[in-house]
Structure formats: structure tokens, C-alpha cells
């Protein structure tokens with residue numbers, strides 16, 4: 001039997017879907033209006049799921065009270081009210097798609113010391129979401145699955 005805890009967080013940020021490896025016309029073709037030069041914003045919703053044994057003393061998965069400040073420090077502070085492409089160093093190297101935002105959030109949270117990070121799910125809009133689950137037995141291997149069609 002496995003028990004998990006999911007907490008939901010929010011941040012607002014802007015991004016531009018654009019890669020210098022493609023021409024302007026190709027960026028337009030691949031990313032459409034999402035490649036417009038001055039970017040656009042989203043109200044992102046992030047769900048973080050951790051698992052672990054229930055402490056018989058407290059009745060809780062170990063130290064879940066530490067999760068909020070950890071997520072705040074690792075993700076919300078550096079992402080909220082930012083232009084992701086420029087202000088989060090990892091997105092200078094990779095396109096700030098929500099797949100990559102989801103992967104970066106997972107990477108930043110996987111060292112959470114008090115429970116095992118199991119899943120990160122990011123809603124970019126009410127119509128699409130992306131999620132990463134830790135693979136059993138291969139903690140660093142992650143799968144990205146798309147929740148719904150874009151736009």
C-alpha cells in the first residue's frame with residue numbers, strides 16, 4: 001500500500017517559445033503566436049506529489065511541513081513574476097515550453113530530503129497540463145506525459 005501527498009502551488013510568469021536554432025519563419029511555423037517577440041504570460045498551477053512512510057507518532061508522511069518552504073525557495077521564488085527565458089538560467093539553454101518547465105521543476109525538487117518526490121504536474125492553462133513521474137527503480141529517469149491538447 002502506498003500513500004502520497006499532493007500540494008498545489010501557483011506562480012505567474014511569462015515566456016516566449018523560440019529557439020535560435022531555427023529561423024524566424026520556422027519558429028513561427030512551429031510555435032505560432034507563442035513565438036511572438038515580446039512573450040506572453042500564464043498563471044501556472046503546479047502540483048507536487050511526495051510519498052513516504054507514515055510516521056506512527058505523527059500520523060503523517062515524514063516532515064511534510066517542510067515541503068512548502070522547500071517548493072517556495074526552489075521554484076516559486078525564482079519563477080514567480082519572471083520572464084522565464086531570461087530570468088531562469090536553465091531556459092537560456094532550452095525552450096521554456098511547459099514540458100521543460102515541468103522537467104526543471106522536477107529537477108529542482110527531487111532532492112527534497114523528507115519524502116520521495118513522485119510526481120510533478122504543471123497546468124499552463126485550464127486546457128493543458130504536463131506531468132512527470134519518477135520511474136520505479138530509476139529515480140533520475142522521468143517520463144513526460146501530456147495531459148491535453150494545447151491551445
Ligand code: NI
Nearest residue numbers: 015034040042
Ligand atoms: Ni505560453
